[in-house]
Each structure stands twice: as structure tokens, then as C-alpha cells.
Amino acid sequence: xxxxxxxxxxxxxxxxxxxxxxxxxxxxxxxxxxxxxxxxxxxxxxxxxxxxxxxxxxxxxxxxxxxxxxxxxxxxxxxxxxxxxxxxxxxxxxxxxxxxxxxxxxxxxxxxxxxxxxxxxxxxxxxxxxxxxxxxxxxxxxxxxxxxxxxxxxxxxxxxxxxxxxxxxxxxxxxxxxxxxxxxxxxxxxxxxxxxxxxxxxxxxxxxxxxxxxxxxxxxxxxxxxxxxxxxxxxxxxxxxxxxxxxxxxxxxxxxxxxxxxxxxxxxxxxxxxxxxxxxxxxxxxxxxxxxxxxxxxxxxxxxxxxxxxxxxxxxxxxxxxxxxxxxxxxxxxxxxxxxxxxxxxxxxxxxxxxxxxxxxxxxxxxxxxxxxxxxxxxxxxxxxxxxxxxxxxxxxxxxxxxxxxxxxxxxxx
Amino acid sequence: xxxxxxxxxxxxxxxxxxxxxxxxxxxxxxxxxxxxxxxxxxxxxxxxxxxxxxxxxxxxxxxxxxxxxxxxxxxxxxxxxxxxxxxxxxxxxxxxxxxxxxxxxxxxxxxxxxxxxxxxxxxxxxxxxxxxxxxxxxxxxxxxxxxxxxxxxxxxxxxxxxxxxxxxxxxxxxxxxxxxxxxxxxxxxxxxxxxxxxxxxxxxxxxxxxxxxxxxxxxxxxxxxxxxxxxxxxxxxxxxxxxxxxxxxxxxxxxxxxxxxxxxxxxxxxxxxxxxxxxxxxxxxxxxxxxxxxxxxxxxxxxxxxxxxxxxxxxxxxxxxxxxxxxxxxxxxxxxxxxxxxxxxxxxxxxxxxxxxxxxxxxxxxxxxxxxxxxxxxxxxxxxxxxxxxxxxxxxxxxxxxxxxxxxxxxxxx
Numbered sequence: 001x002x003x004x005x006x007x008x009x010x011x012x013x014x015x016x017x018x019x020x021x022x023x024x025x026x027x028x029x030x031x032x033x034x035x036x037x038x039x040x041x042x043x044x045x046x047x048x049x050x051x052x053x054x055x056x057x058x059x060x061x062x063x064x065x066x067x068x069x070x071x072x073x074x075x076x077x078x079x080x081x082x083x084x085x086x087x088x089x090x091x092x093x094x095x096x097x098x099x100x101x102x103x104x105x106x107x108x109x110x111x112x113x114x115x116x117x118x119x120x121x122x123x124x125x126x127x128x129x130x131x132x133x134x135x136x137x138x139x140x141x142x143x144x145x146x147x148x149x150x151x152x153x154x155x156x157x158x159x160x161x162x163x164x165x166x167x168x169x170x171x172x173x174x175x176x177x178x179x180x181x182x183x184x185x186x187x188x189x190x191x192x193x194x195x196x197x198x199x200x201x202x203x204x205x206x207x208x209x210x211x212x213x214x215x216x217x218x219x220x221x222x223x224x225x226x227x228x229x230x231x232x233x234x235x236x237x238x239x240x241x242x243x244x245x246x247x248x249x250x251x252x253x254x255x256x257x258x259x260x261x262x263x264x265x266x267x268x269x270x271x272x273x274x275x276x277x278x279x280x281x282x283x284x285x286x287x288x289x290x291x292x293x294x295x296x297x298x299x300x301x302x303x304x305x306x307x308x309x310x311x312x313x314x315x316x317x318x319x320x321x322x323x324x325x326x327x328x329x330x331x332x333x334x335x336x337x338x339x340x341x342x343x344x345x346x347x348x349x350x351x352x353x354x355x356x357x358x359x360x361x362x363x364x365x366x367x368x369x370x371x372x373x374x375x376x377x378x379x380x381x382x383x384x385x386x387x388x389x390x391x392x393x394x395x396x397x398x399x400x401x402x403x404x405x406x407x408x409x410x411x412x413x414x
Numbered sequence: 415x416x417x418x419x420x421x422x423x424x425x426x427x428x429x430x431x432x433x434x435x436x437x438x439x440x441x442x443x444x445x446x447x448x449x450x451x452x453x454x455x456x457x458x459x460x461x462x463x464x465x466x467x468x469x470x471x472x473x474x475x476x477x478x479x480x481x482x483x484x485x486x487x488x489x490x491x492x493x494x495x496x497x498x499x500x501x502x503x504x505x506x507x508x509x510x511x512x513x514x515x516x517x518x519x520x521x522x523x524x525x526x527x528x529x530x531x532x533x534x535x536x537x538x539x540x541x542x543x544x545x546x547x548x549x550x551x552x553x554x555x556x557x558x559x560x561x562x563x564x565x566x567x568x569x570x571x572x573x574x575x576x577x578x579x580x581x582x583x584x585x586x587x588x589x590x591x592x593x594x595x596x597x598x599x600x601x602x603x604x605x606x607x608x609x610x611x612x613x614x615x616x617x618x619x620x621x622x623x624x625x626x627x628x629x630x631x632x633x634x635x636x637x638x639x640x641x642x643x644x645x646x647x648x649x650x651x652x653x654x655x656x657x658x659x660x661x662x663x664x665x666x667x668x669x670x671x672x673x674x675x676x677x678x679x680x681x682x683x684x685x686x687x688x689x690x691x692x693x694x695x696x697x698x699x700x701x702x703x704x705x706x707x708x709x710x711x712x713x714x715x716x717x718x719x720x721x722x723x724x725x726x727x728x729x730x731x732x733x734x735x736x737x738x739x740x741x742x743x744x745x746x747x748x749x750x751x752x753x754x755x756x757x758x759x760x761x762x763x764x765x766x767x768x769x770x771x772x773x774x775x776x777x778x779x780x781x782x783x784x785x786x787x788x789x790x791x792x793x794x795x796x797x798x799x800x801x802x803x804x805x806x807x808x809x810x811x812x813x814x815x816x817x818x819x820x821x822x823x824x825x826x827x828x
Contacts, residue, residue, distance in 0.1 A: 016745065020768055101790060105779055114801050115771065193627070197801050213607070213630045218802040239824040246826035331430065353819045354434055357529065365519055365822035374827070375818075376515060387528050387611050387815035388632040388803040401801035404789075405767045408779035410653040412660035413788070 004188035008195035014173035015141035033164035113139030222382035225255035225337030232343035233266035291319035359392035418602035422609035428587035429555035447578035527553030636796035639669035639751035646757035647680035705733035773806035
């Protein structure tokens with residue numbers, strides 16, 4: 001069994017080859033992997049059965065079992081995902097900028113792979129293939145550390161990717177699965193300075209906080225979203241109701257679902273009863289501040305409620321004085337993910353989009369639309385909620401760096 | 415005396431105003447600061463005298479005293495630096511990309527300030543003004559933690575910046591100096607999650623390693639450069655000699671100076687004696703590998719020598735088999751800063767620029783040319799040697815993030 005450091009070193013060595021592999025070859029590897037996934041479906045399902053049986057025996061909750069479970073349809077979906085990545089443009093080699101200096105030097109800023117991308121994630125085995133596919137396309141080697149619950153499934157899926165790489169003449173170590181999916185292995189990835197160029201945690205707030213706080217290698221913080229919908233006094237209330245409902249209930253378990261509703265005091269009497277009825281009818285548990293409770297009865301929202309990412313059919317509501325108060329509230333409780341305003345007032349929309357600090361600011365649209373596929377990136381490796389490197393949905397370009405190529409004919413520094 | 419956390423919180427509050435301040439106002443603040451620096455020169459020099467006297471008493475080396483020392487000319491230079499920043503384009507508000515989605519949503523990716531930029535640096539007091547100026551121009555608040563040796567000087571310089579901000583109607587806390595310049599204050603900056611958006615260490619390898627390894631806030635790793643010049647078999651040897659000498663001796667104490675010379679075996683007999691004579695005549699101490707010593711006598715280069723950033727008139731030399739061996743050597747010993755090839759062979763240049771992993775790869779030019787001012791950025795806050803967020807010389811755009819503004823008329827997720 002390889003140590004995490006040995007695994008990272010193998011990936012680093014492979015990354016040098018992958019960084020200089022042309023798109024045609026990388027695409028061939030992705031196509032081969034998609035085909036192999038279908039050919040080896042029985043083997044994948046057998047491994048998945050064993051993971052599921054062990055998880056069931058350990059008393060794993062049904063929701064996690066469902067994420068863990070594969071079937072023929074899901075595997076076909078994963079394979080089709082790889083084929084969609086083939087169709088995306090290769091970001092590597094893009095000339096981002098270029099200019100000639102007064103001394104005659106030609107400067108070209110060109111997009112290059114990061115090198116080794118490491119990823120820590122939870123029970124969904126599809127992430128193994130999705131992440132590997134995006135890394136291969138962007139010329140990166142990857143080190144994958146999935147959940148121990150999915151380890152047998154992940155092993156077969158990683159082997160399929162590695163077989164496809166080998167069949168295409170590329171180094172198998174461009175896709176490495178960490179052998180030991182323990183808690184310690186996350187720590188070792190966090191300490192792999194010089195071997196891991198970017199570490200991406202995907203999962204619950206606890207995992208993300210641990211990795212972001214303790215990592216000695218560069219990290220992208222993903223995914224925690226206490227997203228607000230602010231319904232302005234100048235809102236079209238029919239649109240507002242649609243947007244609030246969609247943002248809260250269309251898929252409450254994900255990071256771009258809304259957790260908090262802010263309502264302008266000028267429309268609270270009219271809008272709140274309608275919104276509360278509709279949300280309750282959809283099964284949403286509501287908590288409100290004192291001013292909300294003057295209009296509709298509900299339990300009092302605590303400070304913790306206002307700051308919470310429920311990831312469930314629960315929502316906090318507050319009444320605010322105006323758009324400025326909404327912006328202040330979001331500055332205090334938001335998590336820099338996605339914030340939405342519903343308004344027909346141009347000045348309010350302009351101020352909200354300018355002053356709210358978030359990866360995405362929506363005007364008259366659902367927070368659920370912050371998403372790599374929705375944005376047209378074709379695929380997404382996560383949604384960054386930090387401000388450095390990448391912000392918002394991360395597609396292929398966010399898995400790259402740049403390099404300055406400077407060409408001269410003997411220039412020196414005077 | 416404010417704690418570091420209080421200082422960061424004050425900067426964070428000010429950053430909200432600065433993020434939405436127009437260029438005209440920010441430029442007015444910079445001009446006011448430049449003028450005030452000249453008006454308050456006697457006060458600055460008096461504080462500097464006290465710092466110098468204390469440093470001398472403490473037995474501080476002359477090289478550091480020289481960095482610490484200000485005079486009328488240096489202060490005018492610092493003020494002119496601010497005026498040059500006025501002339502640079504404001505990166506904030508630049509629309510980086512934009513498109514319309516099939517559902518009619520208009521997506522605009524716009525450049526925004528990071529928020530609060532913290533900087534830890536050593537004895538040079540000019541960094542206090544340079545960093546504050548770049549941060550103001552890019553709409554960021556800054557928290558500055560200089561060396562204790564320069565604290566009295568830094569205090570007056572920071573007060574000048576704050577007075578200029580106030581005079582322009584901007585919050586003084588957009589420029590904050592940490593009151594207590596102790597080692598602990600660096601640790602507190604490293605832990606200011608939610609208050610510091612980017613932490614930039616500038617100084618020796620020890621400081622940088624400490625900050626990059628231990629920080630819980632996003633960091634840009636700057637400056638360590640074990641830069642190589644590889645002289646290929648197809649090099650113009652006169653150009654090669656100029657470039658090697660310039661890269662090593664023009665300013666040996668900085669990160670883009672060359673530390674190691676690689677020579678193709680096919681020209682070692684011809685080039686090495688010339689290069690060694692010229693380098694020794696310039697006062698450079700040389701160490702070489704076994705194959706170098708077959709041609710010219712010198713002490714043996716240890717593994718540590720090959721990996722060292724000497725920052726001094728010292729250089730290691732190795733003979734390599736070909737361009738591939740040079741690339742392998744650099745992959746082993748380089749620090750991803752700047753690497754140069756001297757060659758007239760198009761294929762060798764193409765391979766070197768493609769395969770060498772560094773922030774800047776030079777063809778027939780001195781490593782000393784990797785620099786914000788040389789690249790035409792007008793100013794530089796540091797040179798990033800990491801691959802995420804920014805790579806190479808960092809100008810104003812590297813002090814920004816992006817925000818997605820998404821405008822619709824009721825779109826929801828289906």
C-alpha cells in the first residue's frame with residue numbers, strides 16, 4: 001500500500017507528461033474511459049454492492065446510502081459526463097495576454113495546467129470520475145481521496161480511468177486514488193507541499209473548515225452557502241414568490257439553495273402572508289425575527305438561525321428597512337456565495353449588485369442558478385466561496401495557472 | 415493600543431466603502447498622500463532618525479540600516495511612486511467576460527477588490543507607502559505589519575496615508591498599521607479568517623515559509639528564486655556570457671538573480687572557461703559539479719549548493735547532457751520563479767518554454783527581467799511563485815477578485 005506522499009509523488013511525475021499532452025490525446029483517453037465504464041459495469045456494480053452492504057451493516061443513514069448507490073443508468077450518466085467533457089474547449093495553451101516591451105522582449109502569458117490537483121470528497125462515487133475527467137482535460141494529474149464508505153467502488157472507477165490512460169499511451173498515475181481513505185490521509189494531503197498544487201475539499205462544512213484552516217498547500221474553499229433572497233419594496237411580488245419558492249425548495253440540500261428571506265418593510269404586510277403560506281405548503285419550517293412575527297406568527301429566529309446553512313426545508317425570515325439594511329444584513333450573516341434581490345427598481349438593483357460581496361449576485365433570478373452547468377461551463381469541479389484564485393462556479397479554466405513566456409535576443413537588465 | 419483583530423475589523427469595515435469608491439476619488443487620495451509626504455518630510459525623517467539610532471544601538475547590520483534609512487531624495491521617490499500609481503488604469507469594474515444564457519439570464523463577470531489585503535514585510539519603510547498606494551488604487555483596505563525596527567517611521571508614513579484618505583472623504587482605516595509589530599502579530603494576521611482576504615509575506619525565506627505553511631487565510635507565496643540560466647549547445651556564446659553575467663551580478667541580492675548556471679556538454683570546453691573568468695572577475699564565488707571540474711577547477715557543488723538561493727555573489731554550475739537534462743535538473747532544484755535558456759535553436763527553445771514549470775521562462779534574456787516594472791505593470795506588490803490566484807509579477811489586477819452579476823426577469827431553476 002502506497003503512502004499518501006508516495007501517491008502524490010507518482011501523480012507529480014505523471015503531471016509533467018500530462019501538462020504537455022495535446023487535446024486530441026487527452027480526449028481519446030476520456031472517450032476510452034467512458035467506453036470502459038460501460039464495459040466494466042458489472043465489476044463496478046459488484047464493488048458497489050459490497051460497499052453498500054458494509055455501509056448498511058454499519059448503520060449508515062439512507063440519504064448517504066442513496067448517494068453511494070450506483071446502477072446501470074447512473075454509470076451510463078457518468079460515462080456521458082466524460083463524453084461531454086470531451087466536447088469542452090481545452091483551456092491549456094490559451095494565450096491570455098501578450099505584448100512587446102520597449103526593449104524588444106515579447107511577453108506571452110499562456111494558460112498552463114496547475115500540476116497536481118488533490119480532491120477530498122464524501123460518499124458520491126461519481127465524483128471520482130467527474131474530477132478525474134476534468135483534471136485530465138485540463139492537463140492536470142489528480143490525487144483523489146474519497147470516503148472510506150465508497151472505497152471499493154472508487155478503486156474500480158479509478159482503475160478504469162487508469163486503464164484508459166494507459167491504453168492511450170498516457171501515464172496511469174495521472175489519476176491516483178489514495179489507498180488509505182482515513183482521516184490521517186486528509187492531513188497528509190494538506191501537508192504535501194511541493195507535490196500538491198491545489199487541494200479542493202468537497203463536502204460538509206466541517207470537512208471544508210478543517211481543510212481550509214489547516215492546509216499547508218493552496219486550497220479553494222467551496223460550497224458553504226447561507227444564501228439570501230431580498231424582496232425589495234419595488235418587487236414584482238409574483239416573480240418574488242416564484243423565486244423564493246424555487247430558491248428554497250427546488251433542492252434544499254445544496255449550497256445554492258436559499259436559507260434566508262429578507263423582506264422590505266414597505267411590502268411586509270402584503271408579501272409575508274403569501275410567502276409564508278406557499279413555503280409552509282411546500283413543507284418549509286419557518287423562523288422569523290420580531291418584525292416578521294408582527295405580521296405572521298412563527299417561532300423567533302435566533303442569531304444562529306440567521307447565520308445557519310440549514311440544507312433542509314427550513315428558512316429564516318427578517319424584515320428590513322430598505323435595500324441598505326438588506327446589504328448590511330447580508331454582510332453580517334452571508335457566506336459570500338450567492339445573494340439575490342427581487343426588484344423592478346433600477347437604482348436598488350444597481351446598489352445591491354455593487355455593494356453585496358458574494359461570488360454571484362442575482363437580480364430577479366433564483367439563487368439555484370449559480371452553477372457551472374447553468375452558467376454554461378459544461379461541468380463544474382465546485383463553487384468557490386473565497387476571493388483568491390477562483391470565485392463562483394469553477395470550470396476547466398479554474399483548474400489552470402499561467403506562465404509568462406518571454407522571448408528576446410540577448411536582452412539584459414540595465 | 416488596538417489588537418490585531420480589532421485593526422483587521424476596522425480595515426474590513428473601511429473596505430466596504432473603498433470597494434465602491436470611484437477612480438477619481440481614489441486618485442485624489444493618492445495625490446494628496448504624495449503631497450503630504452513631501453510636506454511632512456521633516457517629521458518622517460525625525461522618526462526615521464530615532465528608528466536608526468535604536469537599530470544602531472541594537473547592533474543591526476549595515477545592510478539593514480541602509481534599507482531602513484530615509485532621506486529627502488528617497489521620500490520624494492516614494493511620493494513619485496504614488497503619482498505613478500495614479501496614472502495606472504483602475505482594475506475595478508473591468509468586465510472580464512459576459513454572456514447570455516439560453517434562459518435569458520445575462521451573466522457579467524466583473525472585477526472587484528479583494529477586500530482586506532494584509533502584508534508582512536521587513537525593514538524597508540517605502541513598502542508601507544507602496545503597498546498602501548496599490549491597495550487604495552485597487553479598492554482594497556490594507557493592514558500593514560512592518561518590521562519593529564522601522565515602526566516609528568512606519569507609524570508616521572501610515573498616518574500620512576490616513577490623513578490623505580480623510581482629507582479626500584475616505585475612511586482612514588483603509589490603511590491600518592498593526593500597532594504591535596511583534597512575532598505574535600504575524601500569527602494573529604494568519605488567523606484572521608473572515609477579516610483578511612489575502613495575506614502577502616515579503617521578506618526572507620524563513621518568514622515566507624512560516625506564513626505560507628501556517629496561515630489560515632489565503633496567502634500568496636512570493637519571492638524565493640533559485641533561478642537557472644541554461645546555455646544550450648546552439649547558444650550564441652557572446653549573448654550567453656552577457657546574460658549569465660547580468661543575471662548573476664547586476665543585483666545579486668534579489669529573487670530574480672540567477673543562482674545556477676547549466677551548460678550543455680557540447681560547448682562546456684569552449685564556454686565554461688570564458689564564463690568562469692568573467693564571473694570571477696566580477697567577484698562571484700563558484701562551485702561546480704564533477705563534470706564542470708573536469709574543465710575548470712573549483713570547489714565541488716553539494717546538493718545544498720544546487721538547491722540554494724544564495725542571494726549573493728555565489729553561483730553553482732553544472733554540465734548537462736542536453737536540453738532534456740537541463741529541464742530535469744530545473745524540475746529537481748528550481749523554485750518555480752524564473753528559468754532562462756540561451757539558444758538559437760527553435761526546437762530547444764520551444765521544448766524549454768513548454769516543459770519548464772516556472773512563473774516566467776526566458777529565451778535569450780536575463781532572469782533579472784522578471785519584474786512588474788520591467789513587464790510594464792507600473793508597480794508590483796511582489797512576485798508570486800505559487801500557481802493559484804496569481805503567478806509571476808503581481809500588479810493591480812492581481813489585487814482583485816471577480817463577482818458574477820446575473821440579471822434576469824424571474825428565471826428559476828427547472
